[in-house]
Amino acid sequence: MKKPDFVKQVADISGLTQSDSNKAIKALVKVIQITLKNGGVISLSGLGSFRAKPRKARHGRNPKTREVILIPPGKKVSFKPTTTLRKII
Structure with a gap:
């Protein structure tokens, strides 16, 4: 949608x-x-909760040159659905 x-x-x-x-x-x-x-958490009843989780530095690869690069640490968004939403889906 x-x-x-x-x-x-x-x-x-x-x-x-x-x-x-x-x-x-x-x-x-x-x-x-x-x-x-x-760094907060958003909890929406009937939907789920959003939070930012830390992500460690890791090695990646440039797809064009195949060169190994270091990807710096950062954050990723995590979503955990409520039981109600899981049952609906």
Whole structure:
């Protein structure tokens, strides 16, 4: 599902206008980004929880030159669905 379809469905279910739904979705995404950047956890009942996990430095390979390179440490986003969501799917 693309964003315009998502916005339309949120508007239909919530009774908001599509413009207001779009603003709400943008705000939600921004809050998730800021929280994860600051090391927080987002838990949404019925959906799951998002958290940023540290990732160790590792060796990779340049696909063009096959040269071994060092990939620096960083963070990755982890999502753990709730039991309710797992049962629905």
